[in-house]
Amino acid sequence: MALHAPSLGSNVLVVRAPRDDDELVRQLTAEKLSIQRIPIMKIVPSEDKIPIQNLVLDFDRYDCAVFISANAARFGLSWLDEYWPMLPMQTKYFAIGEQTAQRLRDYGCGVIVPRVDATTEGLLELPLMRAVEGLNIAIFRGVGGREVLADELKKRGAKVTYIELYKRDIIPAAVERARVAMASAACLIVHSSELLLALGVPPSAIASRLRLVLPSARIGAEAKRLGYQHVTVGSSATPRSLCEATLTALKDAGAY
Known part of the structure; x- marks a missing residue:
């Protein structure tokens, strides 16, 4: 054609x-x-690295890690690779989008991803995301963006921390x-x-x-x-x- x-x-x-x-x-x-x-738009690493470093050093306290995008996975895995040559066993990994999930798989992570609705809303419909009361959840993302995921997880009783890794500059x-x-x-x-x-x-x-x-x-x-x-x-x-x-x-x- x-x-x-x-x-x-x-x-x-x-x-x-x-x-x-x-x-x-x-x-x-x-x-x-x-x-x-x-x-x-261009994607640039966050210039304020100390807060990221401190959060990554405490990565073993999180029950779940959510990666919002392929860029979040790329930058996040680079940080984790530097400080965690062996990732914590108890952490569950979630991804929004198949490309994000594939980056995690390539790194060796078992990853949970919504198959039908590959969006924030689809992620929130997953059974494991409905039973988060008392859990510590890290969200790897860029600076700013939608608050829907964190707000809803907090309503469900989770403790949510952003790990903001990059900026999106128009x-x-x-x-x-x-x-x-x-x-x-x-x-x-x-x-x-x-x-x-x-x-x-x-x-x-x-x-x-x-x-x-x-x-x-x-x-x-x-x-x-x-x-x-x-x-x-x-x-x-x-x-x-x-x-x-x-x-x-x-x-x-x-x-x-």
């Missing part, structure tokens, strides 16, 4: 932070799509380039609400034409509030799901 409709351009625009090994881009390229990557110049590129793209893939909001309110001509692909209904609702008229939500944030959602969006537009 090949992409048609040159008036829309052949580009699928991807704006997330760059990755050394981008499986989504590989799958989209295999479908003969032309990919334009304009990262509007790149203003790249945002401007991406907004220009949206005018000729057939489809835009956005992985988070933070990226979506950084792009701002789209011009009406773009909002009425551009196909937007997102990993969750929550972000989809935000996109519609911004004015996007053609929103396709993948079944999860996995590369396969987002690739399939992209193909669906382009077919619906008559552009694939």
Whole structure:
């Protein structure tokens, strides 16, 4: 199959932070799509390392460790590898998203991950996450972000500690380039609400034409509030799901 409709351009625009090994881009390229990557965010390690060090040194007091993202797993495992050559036996490991889970598996951790709904909400539905009263839970994540997971675990009686490992910095110049590129793209893939909001309110001509692909209904609702008229939500944030959602969006537009 090949992409048609040159008036829309052949580009699928991807704006997330760059990755050394981008499986989504590989799958989209295999479908003969032309990919334009304009990262509007960069991931940088937290500069305040002493608090992280202190929390990691106390890692054996946690009953559960939750890794929010692949970046949380990458940075978190690097810290744990430095101070815990043998991980505590009693700690249970949880991941949001299959890519996050795979990083933990590659490190040798047994990991529990929601299979159907690979989101915070899906994680909270797991039986083990419903029986957390009195447990100490560490959440490995970036600085800031949603509070839904910690708030709900606290309501269920858990003691929650954030281990914040990195920052997500928006790149203003790249945002401007991406907004220009949206005018000729057939489809835009956005992985988070933070990226979506950084792009701002789209011009009406773009909002009425551009196909937007997102990993969750929550972000989809935000996109519609911004004015996007053609929103396709993948079944999860996995590369396969987002690739399939992209193909669906382009077919619906008559552009694939």
